[in-house]
Amino acid sequence: MTISEYNSCVDEYADNLYRFMLKQIGDSTSAKDLVQESYLKLWQKYEDVDYKKAKSYLFTTGYNKMIDNYRKNSRQELIQESHVKTHTHSEQYTDLSEILEEALDRLPEIQKTVIMLRDYEGYSYDEIGEITNLKASQVKVYIYRGRLKLKEYLVSVENIL
Amino acid sequence: MKIDKNNYEAYILDYLEGALSEREREAVELFAYSHPELAIDLKEELPQLYSDEKTMDIDSLKKNLVWKEEEVSHLIIEFLEARIDGLELSFAAENRLTQWRDSFSEKYDVLFTALKKTYIQPNSQSDESLRAGLTSLPKDHDDFEIIAFLEGDLSALEHTAFKKAALSDSEKHLSIDNYKKTFLLPVIEELPSSFKNDLKQKQSSIIPIWLYRSMAAAAVVLFGFFFFNKLETIESNQTTDFSPRTQTTEEQLLEEVDETDNLTFRIIESEVDESNFIANTSIVEDPSNFHKTPASNPLFNEAVLTNMNKSYALLSSSSYQSNPINLAGDYLLEADHSQLAIHKAFDSDVLLDEQIAEENSAISPLELLRDAVLKRTGQDDEQSLAMSLVNKTAKKLSNEKEDFIVYEKSDEGKNGFKFKLGKFSVETIR
Numbered sequence: 001m002t003i004s005e006y007n008s009c010v011d012e013y014a015d016n017l018y019r020f021m022l023k024q025i026g027d028s029t030s031a032k033d034l035v036q037e038s039y040l041k042l043w044q045k046y047e048d049v050d051y052k053k054a055k056s057y058l059f060t061t062g063y064n065k066m067i068d069n070y071r072k073n074s075r076q077e078l079i080q081e082s083h084v085k086t087h088t089h090s091e092q093y094t095d096l097s098e099i100l101e102e103a104l105d106r107l108p109e110i111q112k113t114v115i116m117l118r119d120y121e122g123y124s125y126d127e128i129g130e131i132t133n134l135k136a137s138q139v140k141v142y143i144y145r146g147r148l149k150l151k152e153y154l155v156s157v158e159n160i161l
Numbered sequence: 162m163k164i165d166k167n168n169y170e171a172y173i174l175d176y177l178e179g180a181l182s183e184r185e186r187e188a189v190e191l192f193a194y195s196h197p198e199l200a201i202d203l204k205e206e207l208p209q210l211y212s213d214e215k216t217m218d219i220d221s222l223k224k225n226l227v228w229k230e231e232e233v234s235h236l237i238i239e240f241l242e243a244r245i246d247g248l249e250l251s252f253a254a255e256n257r258l259t260q261w262r263d264s265f266s267e268k269y270d271v272l273f274t275a276l277k278k279t280y281i282q283p284n285s286q287s288d289e290s291l292r293a294g295l296t297s298l299p300k301d302h303d304d305f306e307i308i309a310f311l312e313g314d315l316s317a318l319e320h321t322a323f324k325k326a327a328l329s330d331s332e333k334h335l336s337i338d339n340y341k342k343t344f345l346l347p348v349i350e351e352l353p354s355s356f357k358n359d360l361k362q363k364q365s366s367i368i369p370i371w372l373y374r375s376m377a378a379a380a381v382v383l384f385g386f387f388f389f390n391k392l393e394t395i396e397s398n399q400t401t402d403f404s405p406r407t408q409t410t411e412e413q414l415l416e417e418v419d420e421t422d423n424l425t426f427r428i429i430e431s432e433v434d435e436s437n438f439i440a441n442t443s444i445v446e447d448p449s450n451f452h453k454t455p456a457s458n459p460l461f462n463e464a465v466l467t468n469m470n471k472s473y474a475l476l477s478s479s480s481y482q483s484n485p486i487n488l489a490g491d492y493l494l495e496a497d498h499s500q501l502a503i504h505k506a507f508d509s510d511v512l513l514d515e516q517i518a519e520e521n522s523a524i525s526p527l528e529l530l531r532d533a534v535l536k537r538t539g540q541d542d543e544q545s546l547a548m549s550l551v552n553k554t555a556k557k558l559s560n561e562k563e564d565f566i567v568y569e570k571s572d573e574g575k576n577g578f579k580f581k582l583g584k585f586s587v588e589t590i591r
Contacts, residue, residue, distance in 0.1 A: 007361045014360060015351045022350060032356065039360045096342060104345070119345035137170040140314070145171075147308045150343035151336075 005051040006043060013055050014039070016121060017062050023104075023116055024066055034069070038062040059117070060131045070109075096154075103153035111146035114139050163260050164192040166199070171256075173201060184232065185257065228268055233261045237276045307333070307340050 001009075014035060021031035038061040042049060049057050104112055110132070117128045125136035125143075132139065164172050169192055175181050176189045193201040236258045262269045309315050310323050327333045 003362055010357050010360045014357050018352045019350045032352070035352070036360065043362060097346070100342065100345065103343075116345065138174055141171045141174050143312070144305050144308050147340060147343045148304050151304070151339050154342050155339055 001046045001049050001051045001054060006046045009042065009054045009058065010039065013058055017058050020059065020116060020120060021062055021066060024113065034062050034065050037065050056127060056130060059121070063113070063131050099154060099157050100150065103150045106153065107146050107149055111142045111149070114142045115146045118143055164188060173203070176203060228265050230272065233269065233272055234276060236261065237273055241276065307337055311337070311340055311344070
């Protein structure tokens with residue numbers, strides 16, 4: 001990858017990576033730190049990284065760093081309950097979007113991660129597996145289970161409403 | 162519990178996560194043992210936050226699934242308890258319970274009804290609610306089929322069959338709609354541009370060797386020019402008034418448009434003389450006529466590009482000394498202005514320094530230089546300023562030329578044009 005391509009990666013993927021991190025940990029400062037660390041690592045290896053693989057490299061790096069932080073700190077320290085509503089905006093129907101956000105937060109971390117990578121970034125099972133260090137078949141199962149739970153939650157909330 | 166090649170991955174995950182009962186684990190181990198071709202690794206450590214490490218006990222494997230009332234009872238009670246607590250069964254337990262229900266429906270119903278009666282319901286509404294829950298155990302297969310359909314995981318044949326079935330099944334249709342809602346839509350959240358700029362890395366400036374030579378020569382020439390010019394100026398001031406310099410180089414007309422066609426510009430390339438390191442290209446436009454769009458002429462574009470990219474070369478050459486510059490003010494194209502204005506700056510012994518460039522980075526070169534003329538008149542250290550200008554301009558033009566675009570100024574009709582070079586934005590003036 002050239003310097004110019006590296007800079008293109010900033011333009012093309014920094015926002016995506018930030019959104020992903022923000023959704024995962026809920027704190028914009030920590031999300032920015034993770035984005036910065038991911039790009040720093042990419043910069044250190046930019047000559048060895050293929051431009052076409054750069055996005056996957058960034059997400060893998062960011063994800064692993066997030067897991068490291070996750071292990072170091074307790075989840076309670078990282079997650080701020082109000083983050084989703086405060087920091088994100090979706091074009092989806094507002095009520096449904098909020099319910100979905102809520103449902104997403106109730107999923108096990110791994111299911112949430114793979115669904116976000118699938119929906120927000122459009123990654124294939126293989127690519128998600130590469131990022132999360134899982135097999136594609138495992139990713140698929142997690143996605144299916146996640147969807148099942150999301151649907152159950154949405155239906156139950158809709159019934160209440 | 163029926164594990165097959167279509168669903169075993171889910172059980173393996175549960176196994177690895179430690180979410181299975183002992184019997185379920187045995188069934189998984191049996192399946193793994195019976196299907197060596199799948200190369201199932203039950204000792205695999207999941208990479209995430211899960212770290213269950215259980216060993217495989219092949220010796221204790223059971224071979225056949227037969228009705229086991231004790232186990233089914235246990236699962237039903239687990240289900241009922243979970244419902245009361247508002248919880249869900251584990252995927253495996255739920256799946257196993259469904260299997261029991263589907264495989265031994267009669268026995269299952271009897272047992273289920275009996276066990277249900279052991280629960281004291283606080284009111285009828287809860288009882289109905291519970292009943293509804295009990296009779297609608299999720300059928301994972303159907304759900305997973307819908308998800309597979311939406312995820313695009315079905316084969317073409319399966320896809321068609323599914324769509325056909327869904328058309329006649331309103332319940333399935335509703336379920337599909339519900340699952341559609343689980344797909345997240347993109348969120349709009351962007352990092353501040355300053356943050357992204359900080360992430361970017363600056364490219365090291367590659368200045369061609371000829372430019373160094375040009376600059377070195379320019380330094381010598383400029384030194385000579387300023388030195389001798391000062392002397393000449395002192396002498397001439399004592400005797401005569403200032404008069405424009407005369408052109409000593411020959412001009413080659415590259416293009417001349419028939420005046421009847423309302424030609425608006427001409428492109429002239431000067432002969433390279435000893436004092437010119439690089440061909441001097443200039444553009445002069447007839448201010449009275451804008452009927453033709455300059456940008457539509459490829460020669461014009463090329464000339465503008467050449468002009469801008471090489472303007473630093475003009476600075477580093479001494480050609481300006483011998484080229485008479487007829488400053489036509491606003492009548493000339495801005496692109497030309499920038500070059501001419503640079504000459505003007507030299508003529509006036511006024512040069513552009515870094516501070517002025519920074520302050521005026523968003524305005525056109527012409528305005529920039531006009532500012533320079535106003536602000537820097539009377540500077541004594543022309544030489545260092547001249548070199549500073551040469552360096553800065555060369556750097557700007559060589560690094561930012563990829564941003565150079567020429568396009569028609571559509572909001573002002575076909576007469577004007579506009580271009581951008583790095584931070585500079587320049588457009589024609591009427």
